[in-house]
Amino acid sequence: MTIRVELPAHLRNLARVGQEVSVDVGGRATMGAVIDALEASYPMLVGTIRDQSTRQRRPYLRFYACEQDLSHEPPETLLPDAVITGKEPFLVIGAMSGG
């Protein structure tokens, strides 16, 4: 299935893509599988969303979908149906900050 993913500006520039990308996920559409697919399609993003050693989400990033904060859910969490069907995107959000 194809999952829509929105990226923060710095990662869009890094991957040279627009605000939203689509990635193909084989098997269960979990958060972890989406990040795996994203990194496979855009290798320059490896390590920017998850720490390469711990595989943990970077602390200043958040995962949102369908007005829910999924950031603290485990990677094997299934995405909401609306994301799986392509109606809504999966959002990778950078924490707000000044400076």
Add this chain to the structure above:
Amino acid sequence: MSGVRVLVGTRKGAFILTADGKRQNWSVSGPHFGGWEIYHLKGSPADPNRIYVSQGSSWFGQLMQRSSDGGQTWETVGNKFAYEGTPGTHQWYDGTPHPWEFKRVWHLEPSLSDPDVVHAGVEDAALFKTNDGGQTWSELPGLRTHQSGPHWAPGAGGMCLHTILIDPSKAERMFIAISAAGAFRTEDGGASWTPINRGLRSEQIPNPEAEVGHCVHRIAMHRSRSKTLFMQKHWDVMRSDDGGDSWREVSGNLPTDFGFVIDVHAQEPETIYVVPIKSDSEHYPPDGKLRVYRSRTGGSEWEALTNGLPQRDCYVNVLRDAMAVDALDTCGIYFGTTGGQVYGSANAGDTWAPIVRDLPPVLSVEVQTL
């Protein structure tokens, strides 16, 4: 040689400043990687079009970039810096053991002969190397696993390996410096290391003359004299004439011997430069006057270089990787400030002019003589 290319890393991107050999008219390109912290970028001596960049942010971690056309286009390369084995612990600010954790790349030192070979100094302090142009990085664990490693502690800026010097006469001999562990030397390409801190005295540590624990800010070496090293320590400007086996103080008549940068004239091995900073709690020039100090005697006797530099109300800092010299016959000196200015002198420091005035805070300055 027809010109120079100054590579500037800032808090919000990289900038490339180019000029012909007169070094009077400059063109500025950038920001490259706008919005990202660029701790360091440096060109390969073996292929000046090959430039490596340490790019990072608190949000997205460490990235590495490479150019093969002098900075016109960039390619993302490998950014996995994994310590060999179980990293163990070093000393934390409060004296307790703290796990070694990779945070960022502070300094890149390309090989003198092979554009695909680069050493990287990282925080928490360790030395990495690539042999494939940055695609993969491997730790040289002999440094981090030195028996003194568990006693190393971070300086205020973190426990960073910030200086890497390669001996032009013997590539297997390198000198590195860590805040706040001190200086180390390898004779075997990084497999084993010897602390080289005898003669340093730091009142801020329990044993002021300890073998390790000194907050070395920077080391510099002239390419023709690899036995002679110059050091800006937290406090004190030091000199060694035996490859670091012993050091003596050459602060002399400096207005303050605290500072970060130190460099050596490209043609005159006994001419060195520092930028005195008031103190470790007041990171700005004394009396609001930005002065580069030059010694033509390898230290101890210093003259203030002020022509073209602000001599009132100036309270910027010059960070440890933010000074460089070119290799033209009339040596050019460059340094960047936390106020976003990059100053240049095309006459060995006699006169200065800002090349750019309003960049983000400058973290590093390197220069390529083309």
